[in-house]
Structures are given as structure tokens and as C-alpha cells.
Amino acid sequence: MSAKTIKFIITRQDSPETAPYQEEFELSYRPNMNVISALMEIRRNPVNAKGEATTPITWEMNCLEEVCGACSMVINGKPRQSCTALVDKLEQPIRLEPMKTFPVVRDLAVDRSRMFDALKRVKAWIPIDGTYDLGPGPRMPETKRQWAYELSKCMTCGVCLEACPNVNSKSDFIGPAPLSQVRLFNAHPTGAMNKEERLNAIMTDGGLASCGNSQNCVQSCPKGIPLTTSIAALNRDTTFQAFKNFFGSDRV
């Protein structure tokens, strides 16, 4: 082992039902490491800091360039992607924990199904399937496309849910990410044709109204998505929708 080492304190859990515990690891330093390459190093030689043989650590990863959202975990207290967490820029010892807002599958791997269920619930898609060709849809202005592109960067990574004080076991709040997707699809010229369905979906229990404006989401989002602006804009849209639902409207 070379003189310089890096230290990890990792919160592990053997199965969804068992209690979590911490295990320490010490690796020899290499320049330009990220948390994932360190985890791979441990996987190659699963020996903890005490020199005992242990099981390799389980975590999720896929794209390794911060666009898929799979490798999110809590690193030194903040949720982020482990692929872009560079060891040279992290304080030692590096503490890794799973995002406990989600059910822990094993070690650092969590089950983010609730986010995908929420996307289904809010109808985060544009329904164009049918029995015949509908022809081209309305055009989207280029400036609007550029704006919408920012919202489309959401990778369902779960960081905003982990940071939100209102997403927890006592609340059924779906979290900021699916709400912002409603704004994205409602802004699309074809998606706007089903605007009311999505607004009514987020006006149900656990939807938009469960936001408490702590604004942690917008501070934490790795993609810099203006989540709180989306939420406030949806607050405005649902205000009108609620009046329409109650009093009716002559506008189609």
C-alpha cells in the first residue's frame, strides 16, 4: 500500500428487513477517482479497514455521466450522483449512505419505484397512439423548446425527494420531480391537449398541495431544474383549474 490512502465509512444493510450498520474501508489513493471507481476497487478486493474479508458493496449505476440518475446516494450528508462525486473534491473520511427516503434494497441500492408510479399517476407522457395517422402536431417555438429542454433533463434520480422535508413516511407527497414533469408535458403543444387531466391528477391527495415551500429541491437538483418555479406555476394553473372544476367554464 502506498502512503496516501482514502477512507470510506459506508452504511450497509444486508436485506430490506435487517438493520443497517457501518463498515469502514481504506483504499490506496489514485488520482482522479470518483466514488464509483472506489466502490469498484472495494468490489475487486472486499476487505474492510480492519483487514477482515467482507461482502462487496451493492450499489446501482448505469451511464457514469450523470444523466441516468441510477447511482444517487447520500455522500457526506448530501444526496447526489456517485459518478460525479470526485474523491479529490470530497472531505475525508467519505461517508456513503443510501437515500433512506426510499426502501433500501441492499447497501446503497434503493428502490425508486414510487417515482415511476408517480409519473404514471400524473400522466407524464403525450398520448398520441391511435388507429390512424394523426398527421403532424402543432409546432413548438424554438425559444420554448430550449426552455422545455431544461425541464426534460430530469432523470428521476430521487435527490429532490431525499432533500424534501415533506417527502417522508408520514406523508404521501409524490415529491417535486413528477410535478415538474407535469409542467413539461403541459407546456408541449400536443401535450397541452391533455393539460386538465394532468392538473386534476396533481390536485389529488399527496399531490401539489403537499408542497411546503422549503425549496430544498431546487437547491439540491443536480440538473439545476427550476423545480420551485414549476411548482409555483402549477399552483397558478391549479388555482384556475379548481375554479373551472367548481363553477364550470365556457372555454373548451
Add this chain to the structure above:
Amino acid sequence: MAGSRNFNTRRLHSLLGVIPVGLFLIEHLVVNYFATKGAASFDNAADFMGNLPFRYLLEAFVIFIPLYFHAIYGLYITFTAKNNASRYGYFRNWMFLLQRVTGVITLIYVSWHVWETRIAAAFGAEVNYQMMADILSSPFMVAFYLIGVLSAVFHFSNGLWSFFVSWGLTVSPRSQRVSTYVTMGVFVALAIVSVRTIFAFI
């Protein structure tokens, strides 16, 4: 609108906090400010307010029903949050926590204050300058009133900020930032009014 009960209740909660409860708070602080102009002036104002026509209806619909709906539903909201300001020490997250803390303090303070004044009045006590001067003759009660009133004023001002967001009035980050300055200005102004009033009784 099946399933949107939570949405409607949350919006009602936000609305009632400003109209009528917030407006009542301002009215109450303004009328009490007569105390700075002397005991007679305060007694005169208190007498006018206490003898308004439809007093019980006004008390029920402008004060007690909206106030306690807001308070009890607010407790539910408070206890469904899992505060994390120590891990995420952002300004808005601290305001989120403070809003909940001051809400609970305000509920305790207001309930005590209603017991000591309005319910005492129902049992025959007279609400006047002397009543408040007696209450505030103890340093403990001065501290309790200062904490309670400042909590109420903060809760109202910061609640005004989230009212603007919840109803979709302030959407852009800049409008929300401006709204932070304006509502904190409201807090400072109302804090000066209320602290001066409390010290007028001492």
C-alpha cells in the same frame, strides 16, 4: 372532486391564514396601538371594538372558526414534515422550520391570551388598559407576550410569502425574492408596532 380534499383543505388553510385571520391580526395590533396614546385612549378603542354590532357573529366568523381551523390543520401539516434544516441549511428551509415553530408557539400563546382576556370577559372581567397592565406586571408574562406576539407576527409575514406562492401569484425566482423582502418588511413593521404596544402597558 373526489380525491382533491387535501388540495382544497390546503388552499383553504392558506387563504384563511391571510383572510380573515391575518387581517384580524393587523386590525388587532392597530387598535391596541392606542395604548401608546394613554390609558383613556386605549379604553375608548377597546370599548368601541367590544360594542360593535353583530359582535358574536364577527368574533365567530372573522376570528375563532377560521383561526382554529387554521391552527388545527396547521398542526397536522407541522407534524407530517420531517425537518432537515441541520442537513440542508438553506434560507428557505430555515424559514420552513421557523414557520412551523412560530405556528405552534402562536397557537399556545393565542389560546392562553384568549383565555386570559376574551373568556375572562365572558365571565365578567372588564377588558381595559388596567387588565393588560395587571397581566404585564409580571416580567414572565412580558417575556411570554413578547415571544408570542413576535411569533404571531413572523408567522403571518412569512405565511404571506407562502400564500403568494401557494396561490400562484409569485412564480418566478425574482418575484419570490422580492416577495421575501416585502414580507420581511411587513414583519419588521408589525414587530415595531406590537413591541411598542406591549411596552405601553408597562
